[in-house]
Amino acid sequence: MALAPEHMKNKGLGRDFWLYRSGQLVSIVGDSCGMIALSWWILEATGSAAKMSSIIAPAMFARVILAPLLAPLGDRLRRKNLIIAGDLWRGVLYLGLAAMAASGAFQLWLILSLYMLSGAGSALFSAGASGIVPSLVSRDDLQLAMQRTEAVNSVGQILGGAAGGLLVTAIGVPGALLLDSLSYFAAAAASRAIKADTMPTGVPAGGSALKNWAREFSGGVSAMGRVPVMLGIGIVAAFINFAFAPIAIGLPVLVKELRNMPPWYLGAMESALSVGAILGSFAVGRLTRRLGADKLMVGGIMLLGVYLALLPVAPDRLAPLLIMLLLGSTMSVVNIPLNVRCTAAMPDNYRARMGGAMGFLCGVMAPLGVAAAGAAIAAFGLPYTFLISGIAAAALGPLLLLVPDFRQFLRLSEQEADGYFLRRYPSAFR
Incomplete structure (x- = not known):
């Protein structure tokens, strides 16, 4: 497992980590603004949840398919460079x-094309990001x-939700x-300033690039398939993500069509979700020690289903924001x-793959959802759809x-998990 050098211990998380996270904070703020703007633009032009799903679902599917195909790059190339390339591509x-x-x-067809290409x-970006943090701390x-x-x-999603809603309200979608x-x-500029060597360890040298990619891609899929706990969690998570998928298009419909509220309220709901996630991230350590991560994960998913079912029928303006807060905090505790x-637990030279x-396994059902x-x-309407999804x-x-x-x-x-898959399932990595 490639980790930051020993001299970084007891010196906080370090310059490189915060450079990386600050750059991503900026992009998360922008991305939250962009998603609110895009959803509002589509609903304003078409008034149709089905039309919105016809853009979002194919783009999600493309992302899910491409993630495992490009993931081997993260176990062969410098992860910093992959992150920079992904950010520049999306910016254009x-x-x-x-x-x-x-x-x-x-x-509609051009919006779909650009969104799919993103x-x-x-x-x-994911190919580089999935394994970069252990190289920075x-x-x-x-x-x-x-x-x-x-x-x-x-924090980025809070700021992005608030800024996105206010920007769309004040200056419109283009801004x-x-x-x-x-x-x-x-x-991309912030990531370029990272000094740490983010080259994966254990990279094989030589050979055809295509053959190396094919071998590494199949090796990653095979390794995951031979780690029963990862495979099992991935299969169950795929169906859970299918059940939660309606929230991706349901929030804009809830705000604009069902409640007839302006864009700033959609931004407030997104921000409430993120405030909850922050609260959950600070509470998760204590809750894990008290209850155990296994109970937290199972119980948290059940609570998420309840919150989803209640969201469309929550009264007045405050109750939906409170439910979004609870959704965010519970997601952090689960994830x-x-x-x-x-x-x-994953070996460093297999981590990205x-x-x-x-x-891919966790997300493949989400576009269908x-x-x-x-x-x-x-x-059938939004309340009935969310009710069935929440129960499921x-x-x-x-x-x-x-x-x-x-x-x-x-x-x-955390210490016991370090290298656990290699110790527990050594045949998965041969």
């Missing part, structure tokens, strides 16, 4: 969307780095999309312990207890 494409919005040229940039600081990452992401584009360029253990394969949600909202999600949570080694893996300390 969102600049194109901003130009379209400014000119009043609403072409998925390639996201997949390239010491082993002892890995859990703290993951907690700070979750908190920084949430928010332009901010999104510029934020990617700023993030952080799992992410920390998986990151530590296995992470890409896991991301978004497409189904668009049709369901159009046919709550019912799926306990299935994690059937995954082999689930309890044992989630109960590992």
Whole structure:
């Protein structure tokens, strides 16, 4: 496992970590603005949840497919360079969307094309980002780095939600999309200033690039398939993500069509979700020690289903914001312990590939869920769609207890998780 040098211990998370996170903070703010603007633009032009899902679902599917295909690059090339390339690519494409919005040229096929192409940039970014943090901090600081990452992401989403809603209300869609584009360029500049060597360890030399890519891609998929706890969690997570997919298009519909509220309220809901995520990231350590990460994950998923079902029927303006706050905090409590253990448990020269394969498995059902949600909202309405989705999600949570080694893996300390997959399943990495 490639980690930052020993001299970084006891010196905080370090310059490189905060350079990386500050750059991504800027891009998260911009991206939140861009997503609110894009959703509002589509609903304003079409008034249709089904049309919105016809853009979001294919783009999500492209991102899910490309992530494992590009993931082997993260185990062969400098991860910093992949992150920079992904940010620059997305910045250019969102600049194109901003130009379209400014000119009043609403072409559904062109918006879909640009948004789908941005998925390639996201997949390239993910190939580098999935394994870079252990190269920037010491082993002892890995859990703290993951907690700070979750908190920084949430701060960005808070600021982005508030800024996005206010920008769309005050100056319209083009300004928010332009901010999104510029934020990617700023993030690329921050990542370029990182001094740490982010080259993966254990990189094989020589051979055909195509053969190396094919071998590494299949190796990552094979390794994940031979680690039963990862495979089992990924399968259950795929169906949970299908159940939660309606929220991706449901929030703009809830605000604009069901409640007839302005864009700033959509931004407030996004911000409430992120405030909750920050609160959850600070509470997760104590809750994990008291209850155990396995119980937190199962119980948290069941609670998320309840919150989803209640969201469309919550009264007045305050109750939906409170539910979004609870959603965000519970998501952090569910995700952080799992992410920390998986990151530590994977061998460094497999981390990006296995992470890409896991991301594909967890996310492959989400585009189908978004497409189904668009049709369901159009046919049955938002409250009924969210009710069924919430019940399904709550019912799926306990299935994690059937995954082999689930309890044992989630109960590992951070130190025990380090290199765990190689020790527990050595044949998966031969």
